[in-house]
């Protein structure tokens with residue numbers, strides 16, 4: 001049974017289509033990354049999983065329960081680390097957990113949970129003195145109360161320093177190894193790269209890709225991006241270059257032509273641009289990062305309105 005099954009999900013807020021006919025399956029036991037730029041529809045999708053908002057159309061099944069008919073069953077078996085969370089400055093870490101355990105009528109050991117999120121040393125300190133990473137991990141521990149089958153993490157690495165983000169990834173892996181499915185949203189490719197089995201990329205409410213990271217990389221390019229300085233550069237040039245044999249994608253980036261190459265040598269492509277499209281003045285070759293890949297998927301070069309992805 002899939003952990004999450006989304007079929008034809010659409011959500012409109014007035015004229016705004018936040019989610020547009022989304023189909024997505026997350027298998028039991030996966031660490032699944034849900035990626036998209038700001039405003040792509042991630043939070044809206046997560047809110048429908050938990051029945052915090054109702055779909056305009058489509059169905060959502062979570063852990064075998066229809067999320068809209070049986071939201072309470074979904075929420076009982078799901079732990080959530082929300083995008084915006086709150087800790088009580090005057091309560092200790094352990095008191096936070098005692099409270100969460102009581103609220104859920106569960107019988108977890110607070111110290112065991114604090115251990116699992118690497119906050120055991122600070123169990124008796126007031127949360128007001130915790131670092132951002134510690135406070136977030138404390139909230140994660142509260143989400144782990146009751147041994148959920150699914151963990152939903154909304155932008156869990158935002159605002160963390162590299163050490164904090166790495167610690168978060170370790171904990172996510174450890175919880176996954178205990179059998180918990182993890183659904184992890186982020187607008188930063190790099191953060192899901194190290195930890196996710198598969199990722200979905202959404203943009204403007206629509207699914208634009210779903211695959212393993214390697215699959216995403218392999219499907220689009222050889223791993224290198226060419227930046228070409230040309231005598232003139234406009235949409236006509238971009239279209240002509242995009243149509244050349246061996247060109248994966250072409251676009252304008254910082255007054256340069258950005259080209260990804262598939263299956264032929266980059267020099268063959270450079271030669272074809274120079275001979276058939278526009279004189280080449282200079283070029284550079286850059287190893288594509290996954291961030292590039294993400295930008296490419298979510299930033300259609302023919303769409304003049306969008307200027308890229310906020311970091």
Ligand SMILES: Nc1ncnc2c1ncn2[C@@H]1O[C@H](COP(=O)(O)OP(=O)(O)OP(=O)(O)O)[C@@H](O)[C@H]1O
Nearest residue numbers: 013016018036037038039040041042043044045187
């Ligand atoms: N309650 C609402 N009323 C009107 N529009 C909304 C509402 N909630 C979301 N939207 C719009 O729906 C779109 C998707 O928003 P959503 O918050 O789901 O994106 P997101 O991918 O989570 O973005 P972020 O990374 O910034 O959190 C945006 O255009 C947003 O302005």
